[in-house]
Amino acid sequence: MVRLGTIVIGADDVDRAVAFWSAAMGYDVVRFDGTENGFTILRPPSGEGTRLAIQHADTPASEHPRLHIDLIVDSAAEQRSEVERLVSLGAQRVDWDSYDDDPDWIVIADTEGNRFCVVDASHG
Numbered sequence: 001m002v003r004l005g006t007i008v009i010g011a012d013d014v015d016r017a018v019a020f021w022s023a024a025m026g027y028d029v030v031r032f033d034g035t036e037n038g039f040t041i042l043r044p045p046s047g048e049g050t051r052l053a054i055q056h057a058d059t060p061a062s063e064h065p066r067l068h069i070d071l072i073v074d075s076a077a078e079q080r081s082e083v084e085r086l087v088s089l090g091a092q093r094v095d096w097d098s099y100d101d102d103p104d105w106i107v108i109a110d111t112e113g114n115r116f117c118v119v120d121a122s123h124g
Contacts, residue, residue, distance in 0.1 A: 004050050005050070005051060007051070010055060010056070010057025010059065010061075010112070010114070011054050011057060012056070014040060016111050017039075017054045017110065020090050021052055021054065024086055025034050025042065026043070027044055027051075028042065028044075030043060032064070037055040037056040038056045040096055046050075052100060059062055061109070061113035061114045064115075068116050069117070070116070070119050072119050073120055074121055083118050086108060087108070090110070092108060093108055094109050094115060102123075104124075105118065
């Protein structure tokens with residue numbers, strides 16, 4: 001049976017992206033010496049769950065990506081707190097033009113411009 005193993009994120013500055021995502025998620029960093037693209041895996045400390053990987057990309061981040069990451073929180077208060085924490089780590093707020101009337105998500109961008117959402121799971 002297939003299972004989700006790693007979400008790979010492209011970056012201009014791999015070290016900056018690794019610093020952001022490892023701090024954002026509390027993940028351990030596993031580097032691979034000698035890779036041409038800086039491929040680095042970030043894994044949950046428990047070893048269980050979906051990993052993130054960062055590698056150099058020559059293409060820019062998309063303003064409306066077809067695939068993105070949702071980070072889930074349990075309340076609106078936690079959503080606000082997590083967005084502020086992620087911004088303090090280097091993320092940027094995104095002026096998103098496709099919000100619903102009452103969205104449960106907030107779109108932000110990592111240090112490389114990759115868009116992702118922080119979703120309030122308690123929101124109807």
